[in-house]
Amino acid sequence: xxxxxxxxxxxxxxxxxxxxxxxxxxxxxxxxxxxxxxxxxxxxxxxxxxxxxxxxxxxxxxxxxxxxxxxxxxxxxxxxxxxxxxxxxxxxxxxxxxxxxxxxxxxxxxxxxxxxxxxxxxxxxxxxxxxxxxxxxxxxxxxxxxxxxxxxxxxxxxxxxxxxxxxxxxxxxxxxxxxxxxxxxxxxxxxxx
Amino acid sequence: xxxxxxxxxxxxxxxxxxxxxxxxxxxxxxxxxxxxxxxxxxxxxxxxxxxxxxxxxxxxxxxxxxxxxxxxxxxxxxxxxxxxxxxxxxxxxxxxxxxxxxxxxxxxxxxxxxxxxxxxxxxxxxxxxxxxxxxxxxxxxxxxxxxxxxxxxxxxxxxxxxxxxxxxxxxxxxxxxxxxxxxxxxxxxxxxxxxxxxxxxxxxxxxxxxxxxxxxxxxxxxxxxxxxxxxxxxxxxxxxxxxxxxxxxxxxxxxxxxxxxxxxxxxxxxxxxxxxxxxxxxxxxxxxxxxxxxxxxxxxxxxxxxxxxxxxxxxxxxxxxxxxxxxxxxxxxxxxxxxxxxxxxxxxxxxxxxxxxxxxxxxxxxxxxxxxxxxxxxxxxxxxxxxxxxxxxxxxxxxxxxxxxxxxxxxxxxxxxxxxxxxxxxxxxxxxxxxxxxxxxxxxxxxxxxxxxxxxxxxxxxxxxxxxxxxxxxxxxxxxxxxxxxxxxxxxxxxxxxxxxxxxxxxxxxxxxxxxxxxxxxxxxxxxxxxxxxxxxxxxxxxxxxxxxxxxxxxxxxxxxxxxxxxxxxxxxxxxxxxxxxxxxxxxxxxxxx
Numbered sequence: 066x067x068x069x070x071x072x073x074x075x076x077x078x079x080x081x082x083x084x085x086x087x088x089x090x091x092x093x094x095x096x097x098x099x100x101x102x103x104x105x106x107x108x109x110x111x112x113x114x115x116x117x118x119x120x121x122x123x124x125x126x127x128x129x130x131x132x133x134x135x136x137x138x139x140x141x142x143x144x145x146x147x148x149x150x151x152x153x154x155x156x157x158x159x160x161x162x163x164x165x166x167x168x169x170x171x172x173x174x175x176x177x178x179x180x181x182x183x184x185x186x187x188x189x190x191x192x193x194x195x196x197x198x199x200x201x202x203x204x205x206x207x208x209x210x211x212x213x214x215x216x217x218x219x220x221x222x223x224x225x226x227x228x229x230x231x232x233x234x235x236x237x238x239x240x241x242x243x244x245x246x247x248x249x250x251x252x253x254x255x256x257x258x
Numbered sequence: 259x260x261x262x263x264x265x266x267x268x269x270x271x272x273x274x275x276x277x278x279x280x281x282x283x284x285x286x287x288x289x290x291x292x293x294x295x296x297x298x299x300x301x302x303x304x305x306x307x308x309x310x311x312x313x314x315x316x317x318x319x320x321x322x323x324x325x326x327x328x329x330x331x332x333x334x335x336x337x338x339x340x341x342x343x344x345x346x347x348x349x350x351x352x353x354x355x356x357x358x359x360x361x362x363x364x365x366x367x368x369x370x371x372x373x374x375x376x377x378x379x380x381x382x383x384x385x386x387x388x389x390x391x392x393x394x395x396x397x398x399x400x401x402x403x404x405x406x407x408x409x410x411x412x413x414x415x416x417x418x419x420x421x422x423x424x425x426x427x428x429x430x431x432x433x434x435x436x437x438x439x440x441x442x443x444x445x446x447x448x449x450x451x452x453x454x455x456x457x458x459x460x461x462x463x464x465x466x467x468x469x470x471x472x473x474x475x476x477x478x479x480x481x482x483x484x485x486x487x488x489x490x491x492x493x494x495x496x497x498x499x500x501x502x503x504x505x506x507x508x509x510x511x512x513x514x515x516x517x518x519x520x521x522x523x524x525x526x527x528x529x530x531x532x533x534x535x536x537x538x539x540x541x542x543x544x545x546x547x548x549x550x551x552x553x554x555x556x557x558x559x560x561x562x563x564x565x566x567x568x569x570x571x572x573x574x575x576x577x578x579x580x581x582x583x584x585x586x587x588x589x590x591x592x593x594x595x596x597x598x599x600x601x602x603x604x605x606x607x608x609x610x611x612x613x614x615x616x617x618x619x620x621x622x623x624x625x626x627x628x629x630x631x632x633x634x635x636x637x638x639x640x641x642x643x644x645x646x647x648x649x650x651x652x653x654x655x656x657x658x659x660x661x662x663x664x665x666x667x668x669x670x671x672x673x674x675x676x677x678x679x680x681x682x683x684x685x686x687x688x689x690x691x692x693x694x695x696x697x698x699x700x701x702x703x704x705x706x707x708x709x710x711x712x713x714x715x716x717x718x719x720x721x722x723x724x725x726x727x728x729x730x731x732x733x734x735x736x737x738x739x740x741x742x743x744x745x746x747x748x749x750x751x752x753x754x755x756x757x758x759x760x761x762x763x764x765x766x767x768x769x770x771x772x773x774x775x776x777x778x779x780x781x782x783x784x785x786x787x788x789x790x791x792x793x794x795x796x797x798x799x800x801x802x803x804x805x806x807x808x809x810x811x812x813x814x815x816x817x818x819x820x821x822x823x824x825x826x827x828x829x830x831x832x833x834x835x836x837x838x839x840x841x842x843x844x845x846x847x848x849x850x851x852x
Contacts (some may be wrong), residue, residue, distance in 0.1 A: 079410075083402060090403050120589070129587035129781050133407040133427060137465075 067096060068115050068122050069142035071110045075134040076102075076109045083132050084111060093130060095116045097150075098216025122178050141220045151216045152196045154187045155180075157209035157250065164200045168210070184211055193218060281452040285415040286445040287312040291320035291380065293421040296453045299349050301709050303336040307353025309393060312378030312445035325709060325738055328730035330357050332702035335728070336362020336509050337375045339706030343664055343714075344688045345496075347374045347428050348706060355393030358439070359400065361852040362698060366404040368691025369572045371520060372497065374433035376424045377405075383443040384412040388501050388723045398439050406434030412441050414449035418456035420680045426458035432499055454555060466491055466585035469598040469605045474612070476596045477555075480560040480577050480720045482614035484553035485622045488576075488611035489515045490536065490565075492747070493692075494558015494583065494602050495524035499683055503606035505529070512618025514625060516544045518559050519677055520692045527661070527681035533625065536828045537565040539674040543628040543835050545792055547823075551576040558582060558602050561591040567833035574749070642794050648675045648817045651797055654678040655717060655745060658801045660839045663715040663743075664689060664707050666725030672751035674823045676719050698727030701744070705731060708740050715743070715805070722748040732784045735810050744788075744812040749819045757822045760831075761837070781812040789813035 074080050079098060088095050096114040117125065122140050129138045158166050163185065170177055170187055173195065179186035183232045189196055203210060210245075233244065259358040275341040277284065277292055284292060290313050294302065306314045308446035316325055320321070327333040330352040338346030352361050358379040368375045378574045407427050409420040417440060426434040466789040481487065496505050501524055508515050508531045515525045525532050533544045545567075548554065554576045564571045569591060577596040580587070581602050588597040598605050652675050655663075661681050666689040667673040673690055681759035682688050682708045689707055689804040700720040708716045725746050735742055747753075791800045791813055804811035 079398070082399070085403050123466075123588070124586050124590055127464070127588070129327075130466060131584070131586060153361055 066119050067142065068117055068125065069146075069218060070113045070114065070115070070129070070149065071139045071141050071220055072102065072111045072129055072135055073137040074109050074111060074132075075136065076107050077134055078120045080109075080132075080134045081111070083134070084113070085173065087128055087132060087138070088113070088115060088125075090168070090213045091121075091123070091125060093125065097215075099217045099219050100167050101219075109112065112141075112217070114218050139222070141222055147223060148192060148218050149190055150193050150196055150218050151188070151190045152198070152199075153190070154203070154210055155179075155184050155212040156187060157183060157205065157211055158185045159183060164204070167198070168177045169202060169206075174201075175199065181232070217240075263681065271799070274331075276341075277451060278453045281450045281455070282605075283446050283448050284451040285312070285315035285316065285419050286440065287691060288319065288447070289414065289417045289449070289451050290421065290440065291322060291452065292451055293314055294322060294349065295424065295455070297321055297425045298346070300731075301325060301340065302349045302351050302710075303333040303706065304351030304378075305330050305333060305353065305357055305391060307355075307357045307380065307393070309354035309382055309442050310351065310357070310445075311352070311353075312442065313378075313380065313440075315455065321331075323709075324351075325705070326363070326735065327702070327734055328394050330360035331698070332728055332731045332734065334361045334375070335696075335699050335702035336706035336709070337377070338364060338368045338371075338373050338699075339666060339703030340566075340710040341368075341373050341706075342371075342703070343686055343707035344710035345499075345686065346424055346710065347376055348710075349376050349378065351709075353393065354379070354382055355395045357393075358395055358397035362404065363694075363698075365437065367691050367694045367696040368435040368697060369404045369406070371691065372433050372493065373435065373660050374820050375435040376421070378421075378427055379437065380445070381410065381439045381441045385440045387412070387441065388608075389438050390403070391407075394663050395741070398437065402433070404772045408437040408439065410439045410441075411444055414444050414447040417444060418451060418453065419447075419458070422453075423458040426461060430461045432494075434688065436529070445469060448618060456506070457538045458571040464583075464585055464599075465615055465680065466657045467583075467600045468585075469600040469608070470753055471582075473596050474608060477579050477598060478614060480553055480596065481513075481555075481616070481652055481744075483514075484616075485578075486551045486624075487511070487512050487513045487553035487555065488533075488547050488551045488555040489497060489721055490548075491517045491525045492555055492557060492559025493513050493518065493520035493524065495521060496685055498558060498583070498602040500557070500603035500606055501525070503603055504608060506557075506610055507606055507613070510613050512614045512622065513555070516540070516621060518562070518565055518692070519690065521559060522743045523682040523685050523688045524558075524676060526683040528683050531622075531797075535677050537562075537833075538567070539677070539823050539825065540557060541678070542623055542676055542825050542838060544564075545827075545833045545836060546628050547625050548573050548576075549832070553832060554578045556580045556582070556594075557606075558588045560584075562779060563591070564692075567827050567835070568830055571832035573833075582679040582846070586730060621851050644793075646792060646794050646797070646815065646817045647821060648672055648749070649679050651745065651747060651791075651815045651817065652676050652719065653679040654797045655719070655801055658798060659717065660807065661687075663687065663717045664711060665717045665719055666690070666700050666704035666707055667718075668720035669695045669697045669754075670721045670724060671757065671821070671823050672719055672721045672747035672750075674754075677748075678823075697724035700724060701728050701731045701843070704742050704744075705734055708742055709738070710787065716741075718742060718744040720744070720746055721753060722746055722750065722777075723772055723776070725750045726774065729780065732781065732786060732810075736784050736786065743801075744810065744815045745801075746782075747817055748774065748811065748814050748819050749821065750774070750778070751787045751819060753821075754823070757826075760820070760822065776812040777812060781810075786810050786812055788814065790814050791817065792816045832850060 175189035333350040337350040341348035779787040
């Protein structure tokens with residue numbers, strides 16, 4: 066199954082290599098990986114989508130935490146979360162096909178961000194399935210996709226579960242969600258209030 | 259610094275304590291040594307070269323003994339042996355490029371066995387980093403998966419904080435090796451050395467540690483109701499210093515203890531509750547006890563494949579409690595019912611006052627009955643049939659040393675015979691490469707152990723194959739004037755590989771017959787005395803001679819060539835499906851399956 070982890074890591078040279086090396090070492094394939102800034106200076110947020118058996122998530126999390134510089138790990142795929150991806154598509158289009166594509170973009174709430182005599186560029190943000198839906202429609206409509214770039218997923222839990230950067234930096238209290246652990250690991254609720 | 263250490267080393271000066279009380283300008287090279295001294299380091303194993311020369315140049319100003327090795331792999335194994343024997347962090351040093359890459363096998367060995375070690379390597383100047391400069395190699399990249407953490411230090415002011423952090427990481431939680439790569443210009447430039455300000459970030463416990471009241475309650479309930487429980491003792495007991503607590507747990511609940519190879523010295527061999535070693539070459543009643551158990555209490559061990567046999571058939575009726583400091587080990591190989599994740603000693607201290615009373619007599623009696631004629635035969639009583647067996651050699655070394663020596667083994671048949679026939683009663687008295695199984699480990703690791711514990715008698719037990727991988731370190735022994743006793747179990751084969759060829763490859767002995775030099779002459783060339791032993795009657799007197807001899811002594815034991823280690827579990831077989839010792843004579847050279 067696909068797991069979606071969000072890891073907050075110190076923004077240091079080589080740390081991304083440590084994270085990806087870990088997945089390679091655990092023999093887990095990374096489907097997508099995004100890295101970027103957060104609300105805290107010096108802290109990067111990585112969203113890792115990986116293919117692994119369901120019961121391997123706790124070990125992947127535990128191994129991520131063992132890396133120096135990893136501040137917080139969350140298995141967001143198991144929670145109510147907003148998961149988004151951005152894609153840019155360059156599609157072959159001339160005067161005769163342009164307007165159809167404009168309509169299609171409207172239906173998918175995509176934006177046309179570049180227009181050239183023989184092509185146009187579409188930008189779409191949304192869930193992976195929405196992007197795949199657009200791609201499918203384009204292919205079925207015999208449009209030629211000249212180029213496609215996808216960012217891979219970014220994820221954020223809904224509601225009160227805010228980023229724990231500050232807590233992770235300053236607070237050493239164990240804080241784990243019991244639902245992310247297999248049944249064998251029994252954790253008390255007070256540990257992660 | 260204690261008196262004993264002072265008396266036995268070649269340190270050149272006393273520490274200048276002023277540099278620790280106030281910030282002082284030092285070169286990066288001086289900072290390296292000043293930080294090491296501040297961290298309590300007294301001995302460093304290393305090999306100089308261009309990119310680390312500034313550091314070597316500054317050594318004379320600091321009270322540290324440098325042991326020059328003959329190959330950097332030796333430096334890593336020595337630091338490893340030093341750490342295993344003493345519990346302190348071992349330190350290895352090498353130059354850039356080939357010096358650094360030669361450390362790799364030793365670092366991986368320490369990683370697989372969770373040994374606290376700091377490796378310091380020189381690196382080309384930061385100005386030429388990334389240009390494929392002479393002797394430049396990306397050692398932090400190379401060692402990324404085999405270190406707990408590593409650092410590339412480009413600036414002088416970062417040296418002390420990185421080194422102090424390295425010591426913290428190496429020792430905290432589950433220990434492991436850390437590498438600090440320092441560019442030459444960082445060594446040459448100067449910066450203010452402030453030891454206190456360079457203190458590492460406080461240890462942040464792994465956020466998934468968990469030994470809460472629910473798990474403790476469940477553990478106690480499982481202990482109360484278990485009819486056939488077994489404690490599995492691993493090396494984590496030594497790391498945590500929980501020997502007394504494990505012993506108290508076993509004694510108060512009358513639960514028998516089975517040991518992993520690295521856990522053999524965590525529980526006294528002579529203790530009546532000690533069953534012995536489990537796993538691929540464990541005794542049959544130990545493995546049967548585990549397979550029949552209804553509860554396993556795993557303490558500081560990781561259910562390695564050499565310990566479990568086939569996972570699908572492992573201890574099928576047992577509930578499993580796993581007490582372990584590394585959350586990534588929980589449910590890795592074996593699904594457990596209760597995971598107590600944290601420091602073993604602390605967790606056992608919580609459990610001990612709450613332990614239920616148990617009557618363990620019936621189960622202990624049942625295990626005794628399983629021993630029957632499967633017990634290790636009292637091989638001393640066997641008549642001398644004219645053959646010399648490795649088991650005899652090791653058993654005699656045990657008797658002569660009264661089990662009091664630190665034994666450092668290599669990897670292979672002799673390693674398993676050592677585990678079976680040398681009875682260890684004191685912690686850290688067996689040093690062996692378990693996880694990586696690194697041949698060539700014994701001789702350098704023994705040097706490290708002897709430097710760490712100069713008052714202890716140290717024995718190397720190595721095969722003729724592994725010994726030849728690192729035997730140039732004999733010269734290190736002589737140069738450092740160390741007294742180590744070396745027993746080579748010489749059977750003219752790469753014995754364990756030959757045994758597998760015998761059992762699983764139709765006796766096709768491809769690549770395993772091994773020509774060796776005359777090891778006694780080799781020792782002699784180094785100025786080391788030695789003796790050949792070919793008959794059983796000569797073993798004891800040779801061991802006595804070695805022990806009496808003031809310097810290092812090498813004994814080449816020419817043992818049976820096609821002897822095999824029993825019991826043995828074939829790869830993929832269940833833990834209880836053992837190939838047993840041949841009944842009619844436990845030490846004949848070829849066995850038949852029962």
